[in-house]
Amino acid sequence: MNRRRPIPCSPYHWQPEAKPSSLRYDLLLDGAVRRYPDGREVCQDSPAGWREYKRRLEIMLSRQGHMCCLCDKRIRSLVDATFEHQRRRGMGAAFRDDRIYNPRGEWMNGAAHWVCNGEKG
């Protein structure tokens, strides 16, 4: 038996371009953090992103013994601390990376006083 069936009309429309947002980064931790293909992580400008940013800052602060990574003086509280990004030479500030450990598990970035971080520019 060779019954011909009509070709079903597909509701699926082929799209020439995928959404760029899904190609450029993955979202981690319920959307708090963007992860780029090169491994960088950036906390989102959202309440969840800020919570994660603060959490990472707190971890860095305690692993540094609450000392500023720039002036080596004590940071009294989390509100005085800011996320100090180590900038890789030649990469510029455009490549922000909010990771606190690199893929080898070594420390990355650090916590610094607001004033110290500001002075460095």
Ligand SMILES: [Zn+2]
């Ligand atoms: Zn300092």
